[in-house]
Amino acid sequence: MKVGIITASDKGYAGEREDLSGPKIASIMVEHGYEVARYVVLPDDKQMLADEMISMSDQGIPLILTTGGTGFSKRDVTPEATKMVIEKEVNGIPMAILNYSLSITDRAMLSRAAAGIRKDSLIINLPGSPKAVEEALVYILPSLKHGLEIMLGLDSECARKA
Numbered sequence: 555m556k557v558g559i560i561t562a563s564d565k566g567y568a569g570e571r572e573d574l575s576g577p578k579i580a581s582i583m584v585e586h587g588y589e590v591a592r593y594v595v596l597p598d599d600k601q602m603l604a605d606e607m608i609s610m611s612d613q614g615i616p617l618i619l620t621t622g623g624t625g626f627s628k629r630d631v632t633p634e635a636t637k638m639v640i641e642k643e644v645n646g647i648p649m650a651i652l653n654y655s656l657s658i659t660d661r662a663m664l665s666r667a668a669a670g671i672r673k674d675s676l677i678i679n680l681p682g683s684p685k686a687v688e689e690a691l692v693y694i695l696p697s698l699k700h701g702l703e704i705m706l707g708l709d710s711e712c713a714r715k716a
Contacts, residue, residue, distance in 0.1 A: 560610075561620075562623030563595060575682055576595060576621060598630060607677055648679065654690070655690065667681070
């Protein structure tokens with residue numbers, strides 16, 4: 555299954571800081587059998603982020619993971635860009651990440667992450683730090699595969715078999 559990765563970072567986009575979170579996402583996803591179809595670093599610009607999410611979705615990439623831009627900074631606009639493009643909200647994923655992350659740090663409560671579906675693409679906002687990205691992904695990956703299969707019509711049962 556293909557994945558697109560978007561890092562939202564003004565400094566990363568300007569070449570002033572190395573992006574560590576995007577490559578961390580890529581390595582985890584490849585380790586779990588996903589193919590990185592596209593990886594891009596963009597500035598914290600709502601329209602540019604939204605346009606890239608739309609482009610990846612229109613290319614048929616079923617999973618789009620963003621990192622960065624979910625905090626309180628005036629430039630943090632990743633959740634707003636996500637909400638501009640999604641057709642269905644998937645509140646459970648950010649809630650699950652938040653709940654898990656709160657067991658690690660109380661600063662997790664400062665996340666404004668969003669998730670949702672556009673066409674046949676699931677878009678998920680992940681934290682900005684490599685450590686938090688890894689924690690969040692490792693936590694959601696077991697359920698994520700099933701959700702993607704349901705979304706894509708590859709599976710139709712959500713009930714667990716006894």
